[in-house]
Amino acid sequence: MRFGDKLGFCARSLLSQRTRTLLIVLAMAIATAGVTMLTWLGDSARRYVTGQFSALGTNLVIVLPGRSETTGGAPPLLGETSRDLTLDDAEALLRSPAVRRVSPVVVGNALASVDGLSRETTVLGANADLLAVRHLELAMGRFLPSGAEAAAPVCVLGATVRDQLFPDRVPLGEFLRLGDRRYRVIGVLATGGTSLGTDLDEVVLLPAVAAQALFDSPGVFRILIEAVDRDAVPRVVSDVEQTIAARHEGERDVTVITQDALSSTFDGILGALTMAVGGIAAISLIVAGILIMNVMVVAVTQRRAEVGLLKALGADAATIRAVFLGEALLLSALGCGAGLLCGQGASHLVHRFVPVLEPGVPAWSMGAAAVVAVGCGLLFGTAPARRAARLDPVEALSRR
Amino acid sequence: MIELHQVSRRFEVGGQVVHALREVDLVVARGDYVSLMGPSGSGKSTLLNVLGLLDRPSSGRYLFDGEDVTALDDDQQALVRRVRIGFVFQSFQLVPRLTTEQNVALPLVLAEVPLAERRERTAAQLQAFGLADRGHHLPDQLSGGQRQRAAIARATITRPDLLLADEPTGNLDKHTGDDVVQALEKLHDDGLTLIVVTHDQALGARAVRRLRMDDGRLEEGAA
Numbered sequence: 366m367r368f369g370d371k372l373g374f375c376a377r378s379l380l381s382q383r384t385r386t387l388l389i390v391l392a393m394a395i396a397t398a399g400v401t402m403l404t405w406l407g408d409s410a411r412r413y414v415t416g417q418f419s420a421l422g423t424n425l426v427i428v429l430p431g432r433s434e435t436t437g438g439a440p441p442l443l444g445e446t447s448r449d450l451t452l453d454d455a456e457a458l459l460r461s462p463a464v465r466r467v468s469p470v471v472v473g474n475a476l477a478s479v480d481g482l483s484r485e486t487t488v489l490g491a492n493a494d495l496l497a498v499r500h501l502e503l504a505m506g507r508f509l510p511s512g513a514e515a516a517a518p519v520c521v522l523g524a525t526v527r528d529q530l531f532p533d534r535v536p537l538g539e540f541l542r543l544g545d546r547r548y549r550v551i552g553v554l555a556t557g558g559t560s561l562g563t564d565l566d567e568v569v570l571l572p573a574v575a576a577q578a579l580f581d582s583p584g585v586f587r588i589l590i591e592a593v594d595r596d597a598v599p600r601v602v603s604d605v606e607q608t609i610a611a612r613h614e615g616e617r618d619v620t621v622i623t624q625d626a627l628s629s630t631f632d633g634i635l636g637a638l639t640m641a642v643g644g645i646a647a648i649s650l651i652v653a654g655i656l657i658m659n660v661m662v663v664a665v666t667q668r669r670a671e672v673g674l675l676k677a678l679g680a681d682a683a684t685i686r687a688v689f690l691g692e693a694l695l696l697s698a699l700g701c702g703a704g705l706l707c708g709q710g711a712s713h714l715v716h717r718f719v720p721v722l723e724p725g726v727p728a729w730s731m732g733a734a735a736v737v738a739v740g741c742g743l744l745f746g747t748a749p750a751r752r753a754a755r756l757d758p759v760e761a762l763s764r765r
Numbered sequence: 766m767i768e769l770h771q772v773s774r775r776f777e778v779g780g781q782v783v784h785a786l787r788e789v790d791l792v793v794a795r796g797d798y799v800s801l802m803g804p805s806g807s808g809k810s811t812l813l814n815v816l817g818l819l820d821r822p823s824s825g826r827y828l829f830d831g832e833d834v835t836a837l838d839d840d841q842q843a844l845v846r847r848v849r850i851g852f853v854f855q856s857f858q859l860v861p862r863l864t865t866e867q868n869v870a871l872p873l874v875l876a877e878v879p880l881a882e883r884r885e886r887t888a889a890q891l892q893a894f895g896l897a898d899r900g901h902h903l904p905d906q907l908s909g910g911q912r913q914r915a916a917i918a919r920a921t922i923t924r925p926d927l928l929l930a931d932e933p934t935g936n937l938d939k940h941t942g943d944d945v946v947q948a949l950e951k952l953h954d955d956g957l958t959l960i961v962v963t964h965d966q967a968l969g970a971r972a973v974r975r976l977r978m979d980d981g982r983l984e985e986g987a988a
Contacts, residue, residue: 370874381862674858677819678872678919679847681840758819762854 366684375691378664385660386696392656393700394707396649397734401708403646404730406715407639409722414635418628424465425498425624426601428458428588428609432618448613449584452573457612461604463597464590466494471576472586475543477569479530486526487568488543490576498591501565506537506552509572516574520548524556525566543569544579598623643730647737653700654741661693661749665756672753673761682754689753693746694739701738705731766926766958767793767816772825773981774811785811786822787981793960795926798953800972801962807978809962810931816960817850817929818842830926847876851920853949855932857912859904859919865911866891866900869919876923886922894918894948910941917948921957928952930961934968946971 366374379386430450455469471490476483493511495501501508504524510517520541527536536550548571556566577583592601602621610617665672675685708726716724774786785808793799801809814820815827818834827835834845859868870887878886891897894914904912913933920928930949934942946968953959963969977984 366875367877370877374874377862377867670856670858671860674860675871675875676843677817677846677852677858678875679843679845679850680875681843683840684875759814762819762858 366680366687371684371687371691372695374688375695378692379695382664386699389653389656389660389696390700390703393650393653393697393738394703396646396653397701397704397738398707398711399649399704400643400646400734400737401705401726401730402711404639404643404733405708405712405726406722407635407642408727408730411632411635411639412723413721414631415628418624418631424592424595424598426590426592426598426605427622427624428590428605429620429622430584430587430618432620448616448618450588450609450619451583451585452577454609454612455585455588457608458588458590458605461601461608463592463600463604465593466498466591468492468495468498468589469573469585470495470587470589471573471580471582471584473576473580473582475569475579477526477530478542479539482530484526484529486523488571488576488579489568490571490573490579492573494591495570495589498589499565502555504553504555505535506550508552509570510551515572516578517572518546518548518575519551519572521552521554521570522550523554523564523566523568523570525564526569527553541569543571546579548575595625598625643733647734650734650737650741653738654697654745657693657696657742658745658749660696661689661746662752664692665689665749665753668753669756669761672756673758673763676756676758677762685754686750689750690743690746693750694742697738697742697746701735704738705734708734766795766797766830767791768826768828769815770826770828772815772822772827774808774815774820775823784981786815788825789981789983791976791983793958795958796953796956797958797960798950798973799960799976800969800974801960801976801978802964802966802969803978808981809978812978812983813929813931813960813962816927817852818846847872848923849926851923851925851928853913853916853920853928853930853933855935857904857909857916857936859912859915861904864901864903865896865907865915868904868915869896869922871919872923890918890922908941909937910944913937913941913945914948917945917952921952925957927958927960930959932963933961934963934965942968 428450430448450469452469455467458464459467468491473488474485475488477486491509492515493509496503496508506521508521510519520543522530522536522541530536530541531539536553539550540547541550554565554570571579573585590601590605592598602623605619605621606617609619672685675688705726708731712722712726713724716722769789769791772786772789773784776783776785789812801812803809811820815822822835826833829845829849834842837845860871863871866887869890870883873883873886888897891900894917896911896915896918899907899911899915904915907915917933928949933945933949937945942965949959949961950971961968961972969975975986
């Protein structure tokens with residue numbers, strides 16, 4: 366029997382049992398659509414998160430004081446922070462050709478007050494380069510000064526802080542009291558500057574030196590570095606480690622985190638989650654496969670006489686196997702195709718309501734779903750097909 | 766063309782051995798027209814199934830055109846059936862979802878005959894059996910006689926050497942039965958070897974050579 370004839374024979378058999386065919390195709394379609402939809406959701410979430418990270422700048426390198434490592438033996442279990450990072454350390458890092466900008470960050474809390482209004486706020490000490498490194502935008506005024514004025518008693522307000530402490534007036538030129546010091550307001554940040562867990566709407570920015578003076582501490586919370594480009598990031602990491610070691614008497618007592626490492630961690634977690642969800646959904650594909658097997662077992666029983674006839678007409682065992690297996694494969698392929706279309710359609714539909722999730726089921730997910738679906742058809746279609754081929758023709762024909 | 770030597774077929778039913786064929790010897794020449802009669806359970810159908818390679822003898826030898834076909838494996842036997850043997854059944858055995866045309870063409874499909882030739886031969890066959898205007902009808906839209914004629918058209922479309930008919934008129938009334946018998950006898954006139962199993966004395970008597978089976982044994986000449 367030629368391939369086209371087999372296909373036609375199987376197709377006619379499916380068409381002659383429309384309801385049955387439709388139901389099985391529906392089951393397979395739902396299973397396939399489920400797998401592709403869930404993996405698409407997982408994958409979209411992953412792309413969204415990693416996209417957020419790269420919006421911060423994939424060239425970002427973060428230096429933290431201290432290093433978690435186990436040295437020597439029992440006592441320092443979690444390692445130790447031997448030296449603080451200083452503003453001079455930050456300055457020294459600029460000498461690496463792979464580094465474009467450096468912004469040391471000092472963090473503390475202080476009571477901010479204006480004319481009797483007061484609130485507890487987070488205070489970030491930084492320099493002029495923070496604007497570029499963190500991709501911030503100003504709503505008004507200017508950002509922290511650089512050069513000779515770098516220690517001036519000025520501040521830039523987060524949007525919420527500005528709204529609460531200077532309601533209904535332009536704060537530029539006004540004075541803000543932090544603790545027992547006064548700072549002139551020179552700018553206000555645009556809203557929406559959330560990054561790495563810090564809501565920049567809720568902060569007051571000071572020059573790093575001023576912040577250190579306010580908190581009376583020489584240490585730096587972390588140093589943000591922007592590499593000249595993405596490829597320079599490994600170079601920056603090694604330069605940072607060498608520079609710090611040279612300045613800290615041979616101790617590499619800092620932890621260097623790259624944006625890539627962070628985002629690839631999230632990438633890994635969400636990727637694994639996607640696979641897990643997809644795997645659970647794939648169980649429904651197997652269930653649909655078992656349905657196909659059930660239908661084919663019934664079909665073989667119902668069509669015993671036909672099998673007997675085909676044998677009498679000279680069909681060999683391989684032909685009979687192919688005809689029944691082909692029917693199972695056709696069922697699973699039709700269902701899978703319909704499911705893939707539904708999955709794609711649904712992803713576009715969801716995208717209309719949740720624009721953050723990009724439409725389009727990833728190709729690997731569709732490929733995997735198709736392979737599993739058709740594999741199920743093959744796996745569960747084989748046993749009934751073999752049973753049909755093994756029927757004794759005399760017995761098969763004698764049943765009326 | 767057909768030689769059976771000491772062919773026996775035993776079944777085991779519920780622990781008891783049933784002898785359907787007991788050491789049957791038979792020679793059928795090319796072009797013979799043989800009727801096979803006998804009471805129910807005498808082994809007629811079993812003999813027909815053995816002759817048609819649907820069943821294997823428990824012992825003995827079966828030579829088809831000088832070739833020992835009992836030694837062939839299942840797929841080789843399938844090939845012999847496909848090319849050289851046609852079957853006609855009492856219950857027609859048309860595939861219900863296929864049109865008359867598709868049913869008649871089925872052996873050509875199995876033999877992988879090219880589409881154009883298939884169409885031509887099928888059309889000619891439908892014409893020859895008076896089914897030219899029934900090609901696109903499904904079996905349940907045909908009368909009994911038309912169904913059996915379609916079945917005969919199917920059985921002979923590959924131009925086999927041997928046609929085996931098991932009660933071909935058993936499900937038909939007298940008139941349509943005669944119709945079918947005429948179709949079969951016309952094929953015999955054209956040189957086909959015809960073996961007909963029947964209960965119908967009149968049909969049995971029309972054969973050139975009459976065989977009778979009783980309790981697994983074959984007797985020549987009884988009408």
